Amino acid sequence: MLSDDDIARSRGPVSEEADEAVWRAFEQIDADPNNELIVGEEAGEVVATCQLTFTPGLSRGGASRMTIEAVRVRADRRGGGRGRALMEFALGRARDRGCVLAQLTTDKRRGDAQRFYASLGFVASHEGMKLGLPVGR
Numbered sequence: 673m674l675s676d677d678d679i680a681r682s683r684g685p686v687s688e689e690a691d692e693a694v695w696r697a698f699e700q701i702d703a704d705p706n707n708e709l710i711v712g713e714e715a716g717e718v719v720a721t722c723q724l725t726f727t728p729g730l731s732r733g734g735a736s737r738m739t740i741e742a743v744r745v746r747a748d749r750r751g752g753g754r755g756r757a758l759m760e761f762a763l764g765r766a767r768d769r770g771c772v773l774a775q776l777t778t779d780k781r782r783g784d785a786q787r788f789y790a791s792l793g794f795v796a797s798h799e800g801m802k803l804g805l806p807v808g809r
Contacts, residue, residue, distance in 0.1 A: 707723065709723055710761060719745065719746045720754050724765055737773040739774075740774060740775070741777075755788060777800045
């Protein structure tokens with residue numbers, strides 16, 4: 673699903689085959705009880721994915737929050753409610769885990785995604801910032 677994403681391709685080479693580093697990351701995520709990889713399938717084909725990270729916190733009275741990342745719906749399957757179903761499932765997982773807040777970030781260039789998240793009730797309440805870190809330093 674990364675290969676049909678212009679923004680993902682602009683960040684570096686994209687391949688449908690996972691390399692060793694991606695497999696290591698998958699194994700770490702899979703082994704961590706505070707992370708879940710969600711996969712939506714239709715007729716045995718992966719059509720949607722996301723990663724959920726559950727974080728305990730000291731703010732909000734020690735409340736936990738869920739961060740939703742890497743949301744993807746296959747380009748040829750968009751517009752049929754799959755993204756909404758994926759997000760509703762994710763929000764259900766947050767409730768199951770006792771989270772009081774669900775949060776996500778989306779690239780500023782993804783206007784359609786921003787409108788989609790707003791339609792689910794998400795609000796742009798904070799300004800996110802990132803800092804790229806050199807590998808191996």
